[in-house]
Amino acid sequence: MLPEVSAIDMAGKLALPAFKERHNHLDKTYLSLGWKACRPVSKLSERLALEAAELEVLAESVEQRASAMIERHLSYGVNHIRTHVNIDPFIGLRNLEGVKKALKKYEPYLTYEIVAFPQHGLLEHAEVPDLLRQALASGATILGALDPAGVDQAVEESLALTMALAQEFDVDVDMHLHDRGEVGFYTMDRWLEMVEACGYTGRTAFSHAFGLAHLSPAMQTNFAQKLRAQQVEIMTTIPISIHNQLIPIDTLRQQGVRVSVGCDGFYDSWNPNFSGDILEKVQQFCEYTGKSSERALRESLGLITQGITPLDANGQQVWPVVGDEASFVFVEASCSAEVVARVPQNRQLMHQGKLYQASSNLHVPSK
Template identity: 75%
Template sequence: MSTWLRNVRLETGEATREDGSLQTKSELFHIQVAKEGVIQTIIPGSENVSDADAIDMEGKLALPAFKEMHNHLDKTYLSLGWRACRPVKNLSERLAIEAAELEELAETVEQRASAMIELHLNNGVNHIRTHVNIDPFIKLKNLEGVKNALKAYEQYLTYEIVAFPQHGLLAHEEMPNLLRQALESGATILGGLDPAGIDKDIEKSLQVTMDIAKEYGVDVDMHLHDRGQVGFYTMDKWLDMVKEQNYAGNTAFSHAFGLSKLSPHLQKQFAKKLSEHDVEIMSTIPISINHQLIPLNILKTEGVKVALGCDGFYDSWSPNFSGDILEKVHNFCDYTGKSDERSLRQSLSLITQGVTPLNIEGTQEWPKIGEEASFVFVDASCSAEAVARLPKKRLLMHKGKLYKSKH
């Protein structure tokens, strides 16, 4: 049985005001959602819908559902009460603290992951890519808990699970096989972490990663915090391996801090190489490292896919951040000086896998009949206002099913 959504605001185009500034135009529509979860009909709001079970959206703006592309469901302290971070002198100390608490936290991973999932659903997210610690301390315990948590919400979201070697791939001899076990037990993507800074052997770390990825035919998503020349070399070396071993289209670089100190000319050159190999950059914002920007604008201009994620939040690494993926877009616009209607509007693509209601010329492209009926409904006149003003009350529909918060 289909469902009608009445009085849905959709962006339809743009107009130019007398002062030359742009204004996004919108109108009210009724949308019929088929029982299969796809858009069946879109008609003007002036027409009558006689369905007694129709849901009145009361003029709320429909946006494409959000995608959270870099997250750590297993690390959060959510649901455990307040905890600040313990101070450390360096990364090694932070990793040691995390390792020490892994056993304790593993007992509550499903509970904590569920709390984070519900927060994302309330904020309009219907897809989560989560990294999950796979290490010698807890082995696959976190993976099992995260899998159970995600399974409970499958009617409202899709997901990917990255087997993440947080404590190094080479430091512990059992790690390669633990990652293999994770990929055989529900992880869908192979993770990596700083082949230089953590593994201390770029070539060997990358080769072991490539070997496992090809063995299981999975994508690779690497955390790359290493900066300067060593960070750039790591990415460049991996792309050479991708070309040599015919593995294009299977890579994401998370953070990619090694891009920050390149000159704009080299950033543009390397962006073209990233695009040629179909590499996606997963940024967690902020994008400034010692006042050097990760060049997201250049990357997008050169055709590189760029997505955002909230990363881990409220955990042993950071007590900060609200967990709102739309706030990440807002901060990106703030950091990069995007304040006009069009640039605010187009920045929404960073959390929708490229989908925006209007294209860069202001022509309507979404939603269309036959597409998945997944929306975020907000109180805003247009997507530019939503990015700038961060409406708090949001309602998620995933494939025709409205999510109702448990709290």
């Protein structure tokens, strides 16, 4: 005899795997504050200087702002967030503490990872390595890194210290790599050599990885095979810029490299324009790369579901099956391809059997 279970009538809506936001910055958003456009800059160092100038003020509202961003993600069907959190000499661990409080409030509806992120460099400020150690001992679950060439201006030293810290705390590494061209490619290639030498396979993600964009197709394929061998995941966002070529997402996936798409930041000092809808990013990817067939559209959904799609390459249903986690996004659509192409706005998230119900007072800071 079957045990009694409660049932929820979803009125014929389509069930999809819950979405995963794998590249985000909960501590940076201006959400819940008044309108503020960002100031144009000509290089990364200028952007970082502008960000540093407002860190102290923004730290006071980090829990409130992070909560507002989390609620936006939940409303769009996201039940997992990997967030980078600034760990820097200007505010220490204050952003980390605020983000932790925000995430804690929403644990019934999502899982999360916290990346201790040295946004203002690992080497320039002597206190940063110890601050990262404190963060990893205080709730951060992943070690971040940023442009060993462009920001730290010392590729070997920066990579070596990053590996030493990762091994010290036995944590994965998520490395932001904006550097383009040969230096960006060299940084990734050198890190893979360290990973192999240190036995750290399966512990790395490259965020952005812009250095892959302008390689020849043959080099892209060969390097994708290296990434797969070391089980490196690529975290990117769409679009990068109309002035710059996208990284070779299709080539990477064809070679067995897992690629995840995230919103990065939205409505912050870097960019005021993003909606925060991760599904919109998938639609943009399909538009930019000319994907329009039923199969191409539905397979692109895997960019935001950790590769899980309802149908396999042959069109046979492979998800959900008995025993799968009861985490879904319910939408008004006939199939997953239509969802990618049309981006329905009314969505209902279920996380581990629990329906998310938005509340107008959830993002009030905790006492």
